[in-house]
Amino acid sequence: MSSITTHLAAVLNTVRRPGDFFVSGTTELLAPLLEVDGVGPIALPLLPVQAEQLVAVAQRAPYGRGEETLVDTAVRRTWQIGADRVHIRGKHWERTLETILARVADGLGVSEPVAVELYKLLVYDRGSFFVGHRDTEKAPGMFATLVIVLPSISAGGDLVVPQKGREARLDLRCPEPSEAAFAAFYADCAHEVLPVTEGCRLTLVYNLVRRGGGALPEPPDYHGEENRIAALLQSWGAGKKSRDGDAPDKLIYLLEHAYTPAELGFATLKGPDAAAATVFAAAARQSDTELHPALLRVEESGIAEYTGYGSRRGRWSEPELEAGEVDDRNVGLSEWRRLDGSPSLLVELPVEDDELSPPDSLEDMDPDDEDFHEATGNEGASFERTYRRAAFVLWPRNRFFAVLNQAGLRVTLPYLADLTERWAASGEGRRSPLWDQAHDLSRHMVSRWPTHAWYPSHDRTPSEAARMLTLLPRLEDLPRIDMLLAKIAARGGYDKQDNDAISGALAIFSLEKRVAMIDRLIAATAEMSLGACGELLARAVVAPALGRKPDFGAAARRLVEALPGDPARPHLRTHGGGVPVWNPASLSIC
Numbered sequence: 137m138s139s140i141t142t143h144l145a146a147v148l149n150t151v152r153r154p155g156d157f158f159v160s161g162t163t164e165l166l167a168p169l170l171e172v173d174g175v176g177p178i179a180l181p182l183l184p185v186q187a188e189q190l191v192a193v194a195q196r197a198p199y200g201r202g203e204e205t206l207v208d209t210a211v212r213r214t215w216q217i218g219a220d221r222v223h224i225r226g227k228h229w230e231r232t233l234e235t236i237l238a239r240v241a242d243g244l245g246v247s248e249p250v251a252v253e254l255y256k257l258l259v260y261d262r263g264s265f266f267v268g269h270r271d272t273e274k275a276p277g278m279f280a281t282l283v284i285v286l287p288s289i290s291a292g293g294d295l296v297v298p299q300k301g302r303e304a305r306l307d308l309r310c311p312e313p314s315e316a317a318f319a320a321f322y323a324d325c326a327h328e329v330l331p332v333t334e335g336c337r338l339t340l341v342y343n344l345v346r347r348g349g350g351a352l353p354e355p356p357d358y359h360g361e362e363n364r365i366a367a368l369l370q371s372w373g374a375g376k377k378s379r380d381g382d383a384p385d386k387l388i389y390l391l392e393h394a395y396t397p398a399e400l401g402f403a404t405l406k407g408p409d410a411a412a413a414t415v416f417a418a419a420a421r422q423s424d425t426e427l428h429p430a431l432l433r434v435e436e437s438g439i440a441e442y443t444g445y446g447s448r449r450g451r452w453s454e455p456e457l458e459a460g461e462v463d464d465r466n467v468g469l470s471e472w473r474r475l476d477g478s479p480s481l482l483v484e485l486p487v488e489d490d491e492l493s494p495p496d497s498l499e500d501m502d503p504d505d506e507d508f509h510e511a512t513g514n515e516g517a518s519f520e521r522t523y524r525r526a527a528f529v530l531w532p533r534n535r536f537f538a539v540l541n542q543a544g545l546r547v548t549l550p551y552l553a554d555l556t557e558r559w560a561a562s563g564e565g566r567r568s569p570l571w572d573q574a575h576d577l578s579r580h581m582v583s584r585w586p587t588h589a590w591y592p593s594h595d596r597t598p599s600e601a602a603r604m605l606t607l608l609p610r611l612e613d614l615p616r617i618d619m620l621l622a623k624i625a626a627r628g629g630y631d632k633q634d635n636d637a638i639s640g641a642l643a644i645f646s647l648e649k650r651v652a653m654i655d656r657l658i659a660a661t662a663e664m665s666l667g668a669c670g671e672l673l674a675r676a677v678v679a680p681a682l683g684r685k686p687d688f689g690a691a692a693r694r695l696v697e698a699l700p701g702d703p704a705r706p707h708l709r710t711h712g713g714g715v716p717v718w719n720p721a722s723l724s725i726c
Contacts, residue, residue, distance in 0.1 A: 140372050140383060145494035147364050148389065154410035155245015157299045157355040160306045160319040161403075163235055165287065167313075168226035172217060172257065178338075181313050182288035187336040190259050191215050197258065200272050212266045214329075215259040222257045222340075232316070240282060240320040240344070245411075246353045252282060252342040260293055260337040266329040268296075278323060279352040280344040285310045285317040285337060292333035297321050300359065302418070308337075320344065322355050356411065362418040369423035373532035384491040385538045386531040388432065388469070389416075390498075395526040400429050401477025409526075416528055417475065424533045428480060431471040432487060432525045434498065438463040440508050440517035457508040459519045467498070469529060483543050501525070537573070541580040545600045548581050556607050574611050578604075582616045582623070590629035590664060601630070602637035609644050617641045618653065625657050629664030632671055639675050647686055650676070655691040662698035669695055 170178040174193035178186055194215035198207045233252065241250050253275055271281050283295070285308045295306040310317045321327060346352055375383050391409040402413050420427040441460040467487040472480035492498060503521040511517040531539045541548055552574060559570035581604070593599065598606075601624055608617045621638070624630050630638075638657075642650045654676050662669045673691055 140368055141387060141490070141493035141495050143368055144365065144387065144389065145497075147361055147368070148412050148415065151358055151361055151411045151415050152408050153245050153356050154242070154405075154407055154414075155356045156243060156414055157302075157325055158297050158304045158306070158319065158321040159240050159243025160304075160308070160317070161239060161243075162310070162312075162315045162317050163232065163239070165232055165314060165316040166226070166228035167287075168224050168229035168232070170286070171223045171225075173221040173223075180287045182286065182336060182338045184336065187259065187261060187288075187338075190217065190257075190338075191261060193217065193221075194259055197256075197266075199266070199269060212269075214264040214266060215261070217257040217259070219254040219256060222254065224254075224340075236282070236284065236316075236318050240280075240318070244280060244320060244322065244353070245356045246346075248346060248353070251345045251347055253345055255341045255343050258339045258341055260290070260329070260332045260339065262332055262334060262336070264293070264329075264337075265331040268298075268326050268328040270326050271323050273323065275343045275345055277345040277347060277352065278343045279346055279354075280320055280322050282320040282342040282344050283308070283318065284340045284342070286340065287311075287313045287316065288336060288338045290332050290335035290337040292331055293337055294330045295319055296328045296330060297325050298327075299325050299355075308339075310337075322353075324354075356414070358411070358415045358418075361415050362422070365415060365419035366422035369419060369425045369530065369532075373423065373425065373535070376532055376535055376538070384488060385535060385542065386485075386491055386529055387493055388487060388491045389493045389528045389530070390432065391526040391528070393526070394524070395431075397431060397471045400431060400471060400473050400526060402429065402475055403477055412528070416530070420530065425530050426533050426536065427475065428482065428529050429473040430469045430482075430527055430529050432467065432469055432527045434501075434523040434525075435466045435520070436462050436464065436522075437518065437520045440519040442517065457510075457517055457519065459506070459521065469527070472529075483540075483547050485539065485542050498523075498525075537577040537580050540577070541584060545581070545604075548577065549600060549603055552577050552581065552604075552607055556610055560610065571611070575613060575616075578608060578611065578613050578616045582619045585620060585623045587623050587626050590627040590661075592629070593631050596633055598637060599631060599634050602634040605634075605637035605641040609641050612644065614645065617644075621653055621657060625660035627661075629661045630668055631665070632668040635668060635672050635675060638672060639679070642676070643679070647684055651686055651688060651691070654688065655694065658691045659694045662695055666695075666698055669698070 167180045170180065172178060172190060172193070175186065175189045178190070194217045196207050196209070197212055197214045197216040198205045199212045200206075237250060237252060241247075255274055287310050289311060290309060293308065295308055297304045297306070304321075306319050308317045308319060372383055372387075376385070389412070391405070391412070393406045393409050395404070402410075402417070405413050416427055419425070439460040440457045443456055443458050468484045469487060470484040472482040474480050489495075501523050504524050506519065506521040509518045509520075540551065555570055555574040555577065559568050559574055562568050562570060565571070585601075601620060604620060605617065608620070621641070624638075642653060645653065654672065658669045658673065673688060673695060676686070676691075677688055
């Protein structure tokens, strides 16, 4: 079992408290009755004429520098109206404020009761801004600032909150008249309001206050855990680069809470899952690692057993079914998401046991769905059941094609064909990143090419190997052609319809190399694919050789030796579905 999966789970087990230094979002707003002394009721969305009226009764907003309070429009250009002149009423407003406050407390990782105090109403007209600064404590117990942007038409004015090497850039525009945008951040966070470029923005500013004594809430600090996980991921990525196979291609960390596909995303995670997301996101950035939420699905089926027969209080109990031995099990990842919660184009990928963190995370699960099927005249009782778990999936960014290759040839062959077409259309030759990507993918594909025993195919379409052999010459990928032909040889046979692709691939090699490769292929496959090998040799003999006469004598002798008729040599017969098998007593191929 890979040690990284155990170490990763051990570090994350200490990360329990969710939250971040900021939170933002939108919420449905049933328009409150907003009144401002000197103006009266304010219509929402804010009308331009009322924006002018508000500016007329407002003051230039100051800023603090040490113990001084200054007004300087080169530092802060906006208008403010004191809380004592602002009145908000309406039966739905308190409910809206409670909803926002609950989401803010959860996003900031605050579990104790939190109160809000209206501080100011701010009017950001065109050109308004506020350079980077930190809020001073405006009330006892204040630990964070909450801003609510009421429906108003504006552009620009992003809120930028940097903290410990990260930066949150929040777009608080609120063009939807039935919604309000909000953001909150801890008081020790520097923040900046970029210039409003169009329209006018109406913002309520609140102090978030914790009543009572004791230390004030602070943003969760997982800096140590982030560095430890980043170091694990960097070491893992370096190991994968130098020695394939010593560690899993991807890591799968299962989450604690259940999520539907619609709920899966960083913004909707709960409790310790949200905390783990914060740590993973920071560590992934440091270690150049891909990070995706996904749903893990386990499907099992097998034999069901009857239970419950017997006399119970004089009555015969009805038999029941329970799951017995599992005959078939499939574990895969799907419903991929990006960090912002939007769907990803990643396909379903299989799950290997050594990729799971913690390693025993799929044990002792309760199925989400379980169905039993009664015994019939031809079949015994059976069951089918499904388990679903949400997970974070990680892999080194430069190992994407190794991970994609797990999906199999049905996915990778079209992907490689698309890469090849786009590279050819780019006209950039070997300077193109598409060239490097295509060669990286082909390397992974051929390294894991299936080598199970060959069986004759009744399908007249080109095989997967033939499709691959039409792409590799275009990429001039000679090492992979050689490796793939060796794997075809290792299977012991191939289909005649693949000769077009094989001949085309061989044509890009030197004459000497071509002769050696044909000899190797015929030696390994002639017994099983006599007709195909004969046709391949015939093609090779008549192929142009630039005036040189190729020597295919060794290949021809191997082909002749494979012909039936020598009683001293074992031959082939067919049985069942026509599959050739060894039959020492036979003198011909039936």
